Amino acid sequence: MKEWMGKIRTLSLFSFLVIILSACGKDNLTALVPKGYGAEESFNVILISILVMIFVFIVVMAIYVYVIFKFRQRKGQENHIPKQTEGNKTLEVVWTVIPILLLIIIAVPTIASTYDLADESEKEDSINVNVQGMQFWWNFEYANEEIQTSQELYIPVNERVYLNMLSSDVIHSFWLPSISGKMDVNPDNENTMYIEAYEEGVYWGKCTEFCGDSHSLMDFKVVVVSQEEYDQWVEGMKNTDPEYTAESSTAQEGQEMFANSCISCHAIDASSSNPVVGPNLADFGNRTMVAGIKNYSKEAIVDWIMNPGEIKPGNGMLSAPYLQDNSMEEEDAEKIADFLMELKATDEPVDSVEQFKKDETENNN
Numbered sequence: 001m002k003e004w005m006g007k008i009r010t011l012s013l014f015s016f017l018v019i020i021l022s023a024c025g026k027d028n029l030t031a032l033v034p035k036g037y038g039a040e041e042s043f044n045v046i047l048i049s050i051l052v053m054i055f056v057f058i059v060v061m062a063i064y065v066y067v068i069f070k071f072r073q074r075k076g077q078e079n080h081i082p083k084q085t086e087g088n089k090t091l092e093v094v095w096t097v098i099p100i101l102l103l104i105i106i107a108v109p110t111i112a113s114t115y116d117l118a119d120e121s122e123k124e125d126s127i128n129v130n131v132q133g134m135q136f137w138w139n140f141e142y143a144n145e146e147i148q149t150s151q152e153l154y155i156p157v158n159e160r161v162y163l164n165m166l167s168s169d170v171i172h173s174f175w176l177p178s179i180s181g182k183m184d185v186n187p188d189n190e191n192t193m194y195i196e197a198y199e200e201g202v203y204w205g206k207c208t209e210f211c212g213d214s215h216s217l218m219d220f221k222v223v224v225v226s227q228e229e230y231d232q233w234v235e236g237m238k239n240t241d242p243e244y245t246a247e248s249s250t251a252q253e254g255q256e257m258f259a260n261s262c263i264s265c266h267a268i269d270a271s272s273s274n275p276v277v278g279p280n281l282a283d284f285g286n287r288t289m290v291a292g293i294k295n296y297s298k299e300a301i302v303d304w305i306m307n308p309g310e311i312k313p314g315n316g317m318l319s320a321p322y323l324q325d326n327s328m329e330e331e332d333a334e335k336i337a338d339f340l341m342e343l344k345a346t347d348e349p350v351d352s353v354e355q356f357k358k359d360e361t362e363n364n365n
């Protein structure tokens with residue numbers, strides 16, 4: 001009786017875990033619903049491996065159960081020794097050849113995919129983005145377009161985009177499960193990969209190499225848009241102006257404070273010649289999220305300016321002078337937020353971004 005209780009308890013614990021863990025998934029953050037070339041290739045390899053494993057499991061279990069019943073000890077045969085099969089060549093060959101065949105079934109598509117995903121033959125004619133990982137955010141520099149952005153990588157749908165990845169501090173890892181795989185981002189040797197998305201939308205990416213206090217918060221997004229929207233966005237980014245003048249009066253006051261406190265680390269135009277100190281804030285008004293992790297709203301921006309250390313412990317902004325001497329009032333932060341929300345590369349709303357914001361608000365309500 002006691003033994004059964006223990007089993008039931010273990011079983012209910014596992015079911016509970018399954019229920020909890022199933023809530024962790026997001027449609028745009030899972031390798032199991034591939035929405036891009038690399039993710040699809042990986043998914044097929046996963047599927048083949050699982051099918052082979054299920055086949056092995058069923059066959060082994062069937063033989064196991066059969067043998068238990070067939071050769072069990074029967075009454076009156078306590079001292080019976082069954083026929084020994086040691087040295088049976090046929091058996092030896094069979095159970096050596098079958099695993100080899102199974103491994104070949106897994107290895108052929110795996111190796112093919114590995115080479116395919118490392119293919120750089122189209123690199124020169126494609127969009128090239130230099131990805132820079134930093135504690136705890138991402139910078140994306142479009143090599144040919146000569147623009148840069150942070151946290152949100154825009155790419156056109158059904159186009160191969162090549163990523164050249166380096167870290168400027170510790171080792172990070174770029175993981176974009178719905179579209180492609182995962183790649184280490186090292187401080188000294190450049191790693192490359194390409195991504196190609198099949199559907200417009202906003203896809204979630206994460207850092208998957210422990211890199212410090214806020215490693216688990218080092219999120220980014222890949223915004224997949226139509227070719228037309230992409231061209232508009234690039235054009236808009238090229239035209240972002242370092243001399244931009246805010247429109248509303250509160251934003252103008254905010255801009256003044258921004259010029260005193262923030263501009264030494266954060267550029268407001270996308271020019272790739274801006275030094276990469278803090279995240280580039282060009283097009284900040286069209287961001288999907290604040291700091292990569294908070295739903296986009298004025299409150300979230302104010303909260304970030306006032307308490308960056310609580311939201312992302314250990315981030316670079318903590319050394320900002322206004323946080324050292326507590327010189328920022330909440331109403332100042334509100335004005336800066338007004339200014340930042342005006343910074344837009346395109347006035348046309350981007351479909352994927354609008355949809356993403358709507359979904360996120362619904363999910364959190």
Ligand code: CUA
Pocket residue numbers: 133134135136171172173207208209210211212214215216218
């Ligand atoms: Cu960067 Cu973890």
